[in-house]
Amino acid sequence: MVKHSQLFIDSLIHPKKLAGYRMLPIGKTIQYVFILITLVMIFSFTQFVMGMSTTDTNTYNIEGLTQYVEDIQWLLYPFALLILLMTTTALIFLQISVYAFIGVGILKLIKRRGEYRHVWRSSALAITWATLLSILFSFIPIHDVLETVIGIVITIILLFIASTKYPKMPKK
Template structure:
């Protein structure tokens, strides 16, 4: 299955979202890295055009940035990529754990590895929502809560299509 098919199915096909648990883990991780790269590029672009006031927050940081000059940009890109990777994979893992709990309440046959894959594909809409809401300062903290509820909702809908647990 191609990435654009995964992307489109993640929006409105919960039965396929549940079936994505059977995808190879490598494909799921590559799909997650597409969003990590998207988040990094948006963050780096905002940093490059001066959208964030990082260096004005501290005189020491401002002095340090002037000392290293142009090296700040590759270092910032790498740093933002590492942070985005950590954020996305921790978020997927936390929601997979929540999905295990919800799946057991729904009396579904759930394994962490399968729920993790479903949570990784289900992060599509919540992550795009987080990126969009990041541009509005009002939604900084409540945007994460809002997108987390979306993620849980997508997981619940997908878990309905998991096989029932044996008695």
């Protein structure tokens, strides 16, 4: 059985192997996606906590509200974590589904055989670079639109490379 670490390495440096992983059990693929979601959540939640702790009360001149937030901070963190989990999970699964739809179009365009479920698995692995770059770009002053475009282009290129390794359509 393939380990998650092997999936991670192959999704980063062996895009041709993404096509081979189309036959993985869906549970293994979803586990991998949740590992990516966990990475994003840890990073985002850390940023949230650091942002809350470095808030300057003199800047806003609303000390009553600031004191209230400090008093309920213990309650705020679990709710923030839950909301972060739900939104991150929904967004990443939506991204994978959209990329899989694009991947099916690529398969038809280059006359390869494959079903949506196979391309979905390949897409789930192909978003690894975009996910890691989104974390990296938070440290670099880059425009959000450019960050998104770079992630989309890289993911579609990886899907195209993987699609070339899918079986060819039978000749008529």
